[in-house]
Amino acid sequence: MTTSQTRLDIGRLAFRVLASPGPSGSERPPFVLVHGIGMSHRYLSKLHDLLAAEGPVYSIDLPGFGGLPKPGHDVDVFQMATALGEVIASLDVVPVVLVGQSMGCQWVVEAGAQRPDLVSHVVAIGPVVDESHRTAVAQTVALAIDSLGEPPNVNALVLTDYIRCGVPWYLAQLRHMLAYPIEDRVTALTMPLLLVRGGRDPIAGQEWCRRLRDRASSARLVVIPGHFHNAQQSAPRAMASAIEAHTLEVSARS
Secondary structure, eight states: OOOEEEEEEETTEEEEEEEEOOSTTOOSOOEEEEOOTTOOGGGGHHHHHHHHTTSOEEEEEOTTSTTOOOOSSOOOHHHHHHHHHHHHHHHTOOSEEEEEETHHHHHHHHHHHHOTTTEEEEEEESOOOOGGGOSHHHHHHHHHHHHHHSOHHHHHHHHHHHHHHOHHHHHHHHHHHHHOOHHHHGGGOOSOEEEEEETTOSSSOHHHHHHHHHHSSSEEEEEETTOOTTHHHHSHHHHHHHHHHHHHHHHHHO
């Protein structure tokens, strides 16, 4: 599979775009994958490769993550989503299916709300942050519990990406993650929303995901049994199938 890598600067924010064109002649809409806090495209790699077998896929590393330069100023969810929208527009393949994982769900929901002209579907894998435990301590405990259930290779990816991110930038983004009202912003989406969680995910609980589903105007919740927060890496085939089936079904119905 051919994958190109490009750095794209939006103002003072540096992004990295990994692009796989997919098979020639594919009519499937392009997918754009966005990682969560502390992470990079690496823990989306299995999902990226499976989706790229059917059509074009773009994985985006956000500023300060994956070894990219840290911005010299604060960047909240709204600002990051605005810049992400500019990155998507520059791909010249819109509209796209916009997929986020963990805090990436906040960035893609906000980008979809801000720029509905760019996005046909939004997919939120393991969305955060459950308002019933919206504190740094509660999230740390949930993350520790999750690490006990994740495969060793997934934990190794998480740890090394966290190290590359560094504590200061992680904490700066954690503050914004805890403050962002995703349960309010999903109501602004005009495109279909797919929520996916691992059945044993302690971070994105079942009731929380149901609440997000019920608040959106058009949404569905899919559960992958037996998996934890990083189901896109531990169960990539099930995740890819769920995303593609939802996208094709909604497109056909439309």
